[in-house]
Structure formats: structure tokens, C-alpha cells
Amino acid sequence: MGKVTDSLLSGAVGKVGNLVLYKQKGKTFIKQKATRSADYKPSKLQLYSNNAFVEVQQFLLPIESILAMGFERFTSGGKRGIHLAMSWALKHAVENEDGIPRLYPKKIKVCDGDLDLSPGMNLVKEEERKYSIYWDVGEVGRARHSDICWVLIYNPLSKKFRLIDEGVYRKRGFLAFTLDPNLDLVGGYVYVAFYRLKKNKARYFSSSVCLGSLE
Template sequence: MGTVNSGVLKGVSGKVGDLVLYERDGKTCVRSMPGSVKKSQTPLQLNQRKKMTLVNNFLQPFTKLLKRTFADPQSGKRAYNLAKSYNLQHGTKGFGETLEMNYQTALLCKGPLSEPFDVKGSANESGLTIQWKYDSKAGSPSDTLLVIRRHKEHVWFDFLFSGAKPSDLTYHWHLGPNDKVEDYHFWVAFTDQMGEKMSNSVYVEIGD
């Protein structure tokens, strides 16, 4: 930034060539026009922008829940940013026009607890029955099951700290009469008694 002492330009404001003139504290100041930033159009960078939008749209409904399910105080980072970073790397599939969320690999919970495995779901008139297996040597019998669902078309989600123990091996989530299991994605995870530690979430594959 500079000041103008010339009588010709003094008191003038606006653009003159590559310069911008403006008034500040009774003085005429001058600065150069900001350089234009060229937007990269390389396929990789365009894909990254699209991936960022895709992951943000996926995580946005879970912002408050992630503070509990993706927290890592030692990292010094916000839980949402940790979840975004993970899912940018592991939670999508495809490239360009075929880029989409990979719900099977995306995580909504991340932590050190032993996670359920061989997770399967079956729909019935009253809701969803979830079955799983767990490693009794690695897990704690006092952990409990967290169930999460997200609507496939709308920005809406729900979750339930069910109270089911790992050794129960099954849990039935009663849904409302207007809810259809096929309209949702479901995940499960284990949490400790204090609700401070989590396992990684696992996608529930719904059988026929």
C-alpha cells in the first residue's frame, strides 16, 4: 500500500489500470489489483473437491454424535475433522462421475475397543434384528451396543445406546410403523460403560 501526493490523483478513488485508489483517513492510498487465482481443472483435483463435498454431506447430520464417537483428545483435533480425514481416505469409492460413498468402509465411530464382526441384519414387521459375533478374549463383557441409522435419501439420522451386551449376540431395534428398513443405512459399534471409549463402527448388511 502507498499514498498519493500528486495533485492529479489526490482524492480520486477507483481503478486505474492495475491500481486501486481509495480514501483512508483523508489520504488517497493506492494498491495493486489482486492477482487472479486460476482454478485447477485437473481430474485429480476436481475429484478431490467432489470427494470433499460428498464426505461433508455424509457426516454433517452426525456432527454432535461424532464428538462422542470419534473423539481423540490426544490428537488435539476436532472429532469432525478426524472423521472427515478418515472418510476422505477410506469412505468413498469410484472416481469422477462414479465417485460415491462406500458405506461398508465409512466409519462413524472409531476407537480402541474390540468391534463386532460378521454383523448381519434382517428386516421384519416390527423393525430390524441385528446379529453379530465378538471376540470374548479381546472385548469386555460390560461393553454395550450402539446402533446408528441414516436415511438413504434425506438428511436424517437416529441412534440408540441399546444396552445390549456383546454376549447377547443379537438385538432387535423396534422401528415406527412408517419406517422401512430398506430406506436406511445401519451401523453398530460397542461402547464402554462410561461411554468414553468406542470400537470402530461396522456396517450392517441387510439380508433378504
């Protein structure tokens, strides 16, 4: 790596042949582009890790805005919500099946925090495209009656989702919702959490739980 002193290049950034010019703290630097040997072959572990990364990334990218909200309390040092969600998923939601990474959507976490979930959470289909989520009412651990239920319905196949954040309090014991035709039921999953709104309007979440698929 070298510092550029030539005034003709001091404002340039990008690639020039096998050289890369970039700016850092107002100064322009130049370095040689890293290259791999023509006979380089990634190991089986590297291939597995790369494939697992792609699998998780493709699943989570469509809900990046939701993850930014659900993990906001823990983002720092340039890490965003999607980074934290991917890290969790790679460790807990992907299994090695004969060298092929398999992602289990029910193990995905879409928000995180230290509030308690309510016991007895259950997803019930009431009518066509009409569902209810039920839970036991009680202030167990860090749970409070004033906590708000937070629901994400996400279909990774169509990459569409719906967030339900309508101020239904924990003390109510249930939340009912109807899905419009734009959201496919087949392949859709329901994730639930609770959050508490602090005085500075920051949200303190529980960890999310997947209640299963819609169909």
C-alpha cells in the same frame, strides 16, 4: 499483514474493500484479501478433491453430533469428530470412477477405538420395520461381556437418523429394534459398534462396521 494502531479501527473486524481486519489475542490486524487471477483454472485433481470433499461433507454433516461422540477420545488441537470422520472417509470410502468421486456409505466409519467387534455380526429383518442384530458371544481380544452395543441407523437421503444406546450388553448376543414411520427405510444404513464406559464416564469404542442397508 500489519498491526492496527489507529484507535478508530482497533475494535473493527471484517472486510473493507480488498482489506480484511481481524483480531488475534486482543490485537487488531489488517491484511489484503487474497484474490485469484481471472484466468485461474483449477486442475482436474483439484476439481476431483473439491468434489470428493463436498460429497463426504454432505453425507456426514447431519450426524455431526454422533461423530462428536464416536471420535471424542481422539479429538485434540481443534479437530472435531466430523473432521476425523471426513479424513477417514476421503481416504477409505471414496473411489475415483472416471474422474468422479463416488462415496460408498458401507465404508464410512462413525466411531473409532481399539475395542474388538464381535464376530458373526448379522442384520436380520424380522417383520415390517422390525430388525435384529446378532453376534457371537465371546471375550476375544479386548472384547468383554459388559461392553455395550451401540447402533446408528442413518438415512443420508432424508438426513434423519436414530441412535440406539439402551444398555444392551455384548453377552446378550443380540439387539432388537423397531423403526418408526418417520425414518425412511429405503436408503438407510445400519452402523454398529461396542463401547466400554470408564470410571470417568468416558466411552472407549470399537471401530464401527456397517451391516448394510435396511432395504
